[in-house]
Amino acid sequence: MKIINCNELSVQLSDTMMVTSHAILEVLQGRSLTCFLDKIDTPVKRSSVQSLSFHAMRYLGWASAVGKCLIKKYPNKLFESLWLLSLTLLKFSNLEKNEKNLKFVPIYKDFVIVNEAVNVTNNMTLLKPYKSLLNAGLRNFLRKRCFLENMVEDNLEACWNYQRWWIDNLRSAYYDSWEMMLSLANIPSQLAIRVNTRQIDRDSVVSIFLENDIDCRRFGDSGIILQKKIISKLDNLVGFSEGWWCVQDAGAQLAGSILGVEDGMSVLDACAAPGGKASHLLELANINLLALDCDEVRLNRMKQNLERLRLYSDNVKLMHADAMDLEKWWDGKLFDAVLADVPCSASGIVRKHPDIRWLRKESDIKKFVLRQIKIIDALWNTVAPGGKMLYVTCSIFYEECIGQALSFLDRHSDAIFLDSPAQILPVSCNNDNIVSHDGFFYALFKKKFSFN
Numbered sequence: 001m002k003i004i005n006c007n008e009l010s011v012q013l014s015d016t017m018m019v020t021s022h023a024i025l026e027v028l029q030g031r032s033l034t035c036f037l038d039k040i041d042t043p044v045k046r047s048s049v050q051s052l053s054f055h056a057m058r059y060l061g062w063a064s065a066v067g068k069c070l071i072k073k074y075p076n077k078l079f080e081s082l083w084l085l086s087l088t089l090l091k092f093s094n095l096e097k098n099e100k101n102l103k104f105v106p107i108y109k110d111f112v113i114v115n116e117a118v119n120v121t122n123n124m125t126l127l128k129p130y131k132s133l134l135n136a137g138l139r140n141f142l143r144k145r146c147f148l149e150n151m152v153e154d155n156l157e158a159c160w161n162y163q164r165w166w167i168d169n170l171r172s173a174y175y176d177s178w179e180m181m182l183s184l185a186n187i188p189s190q191l192a193i194r195v196n197t198r199q200i201d202r203d204s205v206v207s208i209f210l211e212n213d214i215d216c217r218r219f220g221d222s223g224i225i226l227q228k229k230i231i232s233k234l235d236n237l238v239g240f241s242e243g244w245w246c247v248q249d250a251g252a253q254l255a256g257s258i259l260g261v262e263d264g265m266s267v268l269d270a271c272a273a274p275g276g277k278a279s280h281l282l283e284l285a286n287i288n289l290l291a292l293d294c295d296e297v298r299l300n301r302m303k304q305n306l307e308r309l310r311l312y313s314d315n316v317k318l319m320h321a322d323a324m325d326l327e328k329w330w331d332g333k334l335f336d337a338v339l340a341d342v343p344c345s346a347s348g349i350v351r352k353h354p355d356i357r358w359l360r361k362e363s364d365i366k367k368f369v370l371r372q373i374k375i376i377d378a379l380w381n382t383v384a385p386g387g388k389m390l391y392v393t394c395s396i397f398y399e400e401c402i403g404q405a406l407s408f409l410d411r412h413s414d415a416i417f418l419d420s421p422a423q424i425l426p427v428s429c430n431n432d433n434i435v436s437h438d439g440f441f442y443a444l445f446k447k448k449f450s451f452n
């Protein structure tokens, strides 16, 4: 069975399942799927593995629950990965792809999935001895499918495909919308880009895209949604190397206008890499920017991004530093505006990173909250009286968002909350007329003058 991609190249399903099993294995062992996918060298292969592995992540809770009913103990983790992948594919086998909600689901016939999964075991030493276990297990699933589906119906992890603590967290914070939030995260996101208006105006980019048969539409001040799934590497797309645009979620594109930078301001972006929001600030006004990040590799990527966008100049300084450690990096000059896009659970971006819901541990949230407190409390010292600090997360957990903003106001009597969106819940859609975006939190604080 071949997966046909729009650029006419094809990949054997069993090959894709083999690589995808390794991708799932990474997640089962607590490592990031994105890092694994980034190492796949051919775009077609990466795209096929991404499609199957994202699907597996979105139905992993269900597959784990059903899988355990059929095989009590897995011989090894790679077997478990292939087994879970096969079950997530069998969950939708034989359905009609043209059903609206199944637009993004990889659909194959039962016998194709079973044959191709068994083929994977032929070529792998760790799996070969367990070929008949896999074959019998999958056929057993097909015979008892209805019964098994009923059995896991009341299991919340199987039903929603998140860890139980994640479900409980959202259920307590969003009593009327938690179900919608959990299920919408399984609808893949649209691809949004932001036009670099220092280089080119948006209408020109739209015209060039349309001339190149790339369906697109405008949103916000400088955003474009690309309608068609683009399988080829994005950096081959027209205008990328010229720095006309960068990929940025529609929700992230709000940061620039909320912070409200103006010509001549001195601005600190304290958690800056890879520079999505910093580059937006540089497009919006002629500012003096200091950008910090504690991750040198990401900071180097930021430099490359700014260079590509033609935004790297004498007014921009990149520094490898820990934002909390003021003594090491701060010269005492106050900033007019500070962007604190802090490290967080990333619970607002699970559509694009569906592995996060399995990688995070409940105990991580407390650690993130404490780290966020240390970062923003340190940064507040660097804000000039009358200056602003924008606290941003890509989280939807109360503790990292509303709770964090409220406790900041409790700790800092010189902080005023300025009009800003606060919690932005993720929006997913099958509908081309709605702009989907990830979940973010934005709280803008102003520092009082001492005589206020």
Ligand SMILES: C[S@@+](CC[C@H](N)C(=O)[O-])C[C@H]1O[C@@H](n2cnc3c(N)ncnc32)[C@H](O)[C@@H]1O
Binding pocket: 270, 271, 272, 273, 274, 275, 276, 277, 278, 292, 293, 294, 295, 298, 321, 322, 323, 324, 341, 342, 343, 344, 375
């Ligand atoms: C949410 S990402 C920032 C995304 C970036 N603002 C953008 O728009 O592209 C958070 C960043 O904070 C960095 N970081 C985490 N802890 C930090 C610290 N204590 N000091 C400086 N940077 C930190 C991480 O390396 C990561 O690059």
